[in-house]
Amino acid sequence: MIFTTTESIAGKPTSEVLGVVTGSVVQSKHIGRDIMAGFKSIVGGEIRGYTEMLSEARDVAIQRMVESAKDKGADAVVGIRFTTSAIMDGSSEIMVFGTAVKLSQ
Numbered sequence: 001m002i003f004t005t006t007e008s009i010a011g012k013p014t015s016e017v018l019g020v021v022t023g024s025v026v027q028s029k030h031i032g033r034d035i036m037a038g039f040k041s042i043v044g045g046e047i048r049g050y051t052e053m054l055s056e057a058r059d060v061a062i063q064r065m066v067e068s069a070k071d072k073g074a075d076a077v078v079g080i081r082f083t084t085s086a087i088m089d090g091s092s093e094i095m096v097f098g099t100a101v102k103l104s105q
Helices: 031-043 048-071
Strands: 014-028 076-088 091-103
Touching: 014 048, 014 076, 048 076, 048 091
Parallel strands: none
Antiparallel strands: 014 091, 076 091
16 A cells, blocks of 8 residues: 555556545553653653654554555555644544545556
8 A cells, every 4th residue: 555645646647536534543651651751851852752652653543544545445545644632631642644546557
């Protein structure tokens, strides 16, 4: 499955637009990561535990979006965008969305 942030795929014309597809995951903080983040906020720098957590959450959201596209019979997803929101204190949602398309053969 091809997925891209661009509105089209070079050299592969779109034959049909199948609709919007999404994938999301709600991720909560881990107490160990919170303790390390507290220390890091004092001295500054990247909080690697959170970086890894968000990277994993993005991967899960993309995988769910791709599965949704496959269910629609898509060959690709174009125009992918990410969004985040706070669900409650200590957790957030990462959502990815795009347009599922069939490609010309």
